[in-house]
Amino acid sequence: MFRSAVVRSLRTSLPRAVRTPAPFQIRSSAAVRPSQFAARLAFPAVRCYSAPAGLAKDEVEGRIVNLLKNFDKVNDASAITGSSHFSNDLGLDSLDTVEVVMAIEEEFSIEIPDKEADAIHSVNQAVEYILSQPDAH
Amino acid sequence: MAAAPTLSARSAYRQLLRATRIAFQDDVRVLIAARQEARRNFDQNHRVGIDTPMHINHAIEVATILRHNIVQGVKDGQKEDSKWELRIHDDIERGDNDSVKIGGKSVKIDKACGS
Numbered sequence: 001m002f003r004s005a006v007v008r009s010l011r012t013s014l015p016r017a018v019r020t021p022a023p024f025q026i027r028s029s030a031a032v033r034p035s036q037f038a039a040r041l042a043f044p045a046v047r048c049y050s051a052p053a054g055l056a057k058d059e060v061e062g063r064i065v066n067l068l069k070n071f072d073k074v075n076d077a078s079a080i081t082g083s084s085h086f087s088n089d090l091g092l093d094s095l096d097t098v099e100v101v102m103a104i105e106e107e108f109s110i111e112i113p114d115k116e117a118d119a120i121h122s123v124n125q126a127v128e129y130i131l132s133q134p135d136a137h
Numbered sequence: 138m139a140a141a142p143t144l145s146a147r148s149a150y151r152q153l154l155r156a157t158r159i160a161f162q163d164d165v166r167v168l169i170a171a172r173q174e175a176r177r178n179f180d181q182n183h184r185v186g187i188d189t190p191m192h193i194n195h196a197i198e199v200a201t202i203l204r205h206n207i208v209q210g211v212k213d214g215q216k217e218d219s220k221w222e223l224r225i226h227d228d229i230e231r232g233d234n235d236s237v238k239i240g241g242k243s244v245k246i247d248k249a250c251g252s
Contacts, residue, residue, distance in 0.1 A: 095179055098147050102154050114148050 055137065060108075060130045064123055067103055071096075085122040097121065108136040146189070149196040150179055156200035159228060160207040171203075205230040 061082045068080045068090070075091045086092045086100060101117045104126055110133055112120070120126050130136045153175050161168040175196070182192045205228055213219040 094147055095150055095176065098150050099154070102151065102158075106158075114151065117151065118145075118147065 055131065057127060057131060060127050060136075061123065063107060064104060064126055064130075067107055068100065068123070071100060071103070081123070082127070083122065083124050087121065101126070104130070108133075110136050144193060144197065146179065146193055146196075149193045149200070150175070153196050153200040153203075156203040159226065160203040160209075162209065162224075163211075164209065175199075204228045 065080050065082070068074055068084075069077050073092060073096050074080065079089055084090055086097045087094070092100065097120075098117075101112060101120050104120075105112050108130055110130075112129070116129060120129060154172065157168055157171045157175070161171055178192075179196070182189065208229060209224040210221045211224050212221045
């Protein structure tokens, strides 16, 4: 009994709600309409904060190059580029390479397993590895 | 001495650096000193010889000790009368003089040593 009354009242109120903006829309000029449309579109826009930001390649490369510039065993700081090889171009030995890879780990707060860490011999390879890691930041 | 031949010097060095990072966290002076000492010892034996596996093993043992048997004392610098607190991390070996005699079993102690 009560429910049917509610449904009836809803049914009667519904057309009224629809009807009220209708004359306004008809009366409104063509110039007003686009702004209304835009406002309606903007409202349901939802921002997704959960999406991973990701790292740009330039940023990763810049951070690694900076890190190498601060590394005192590099004999020629101007030789550091995005494609430098640790031992061939920068004159680092294998232990220095381990230290550089450890420093990269600390910089991007990740842990590189032994197997992958042994395969990193140049700035290029390091950048590629960091970009392939979703946890790196 | 039985040494694991598969483990390379690089891997041992990496383990050692990781151990220093855990053992001397936030203590830059000691951390740098430890890393320099590690580097010095590795440089001393850079030539591959018959005792290389032994040296590598030694490095790994040092790393294990650093990781499991060193506890840092931390004091809140702001307060004059604050207590020293032990920073017990997950890798610290737990147990006391009685429980080490059990041998081979992992001993679980809920209470931190300081309290």
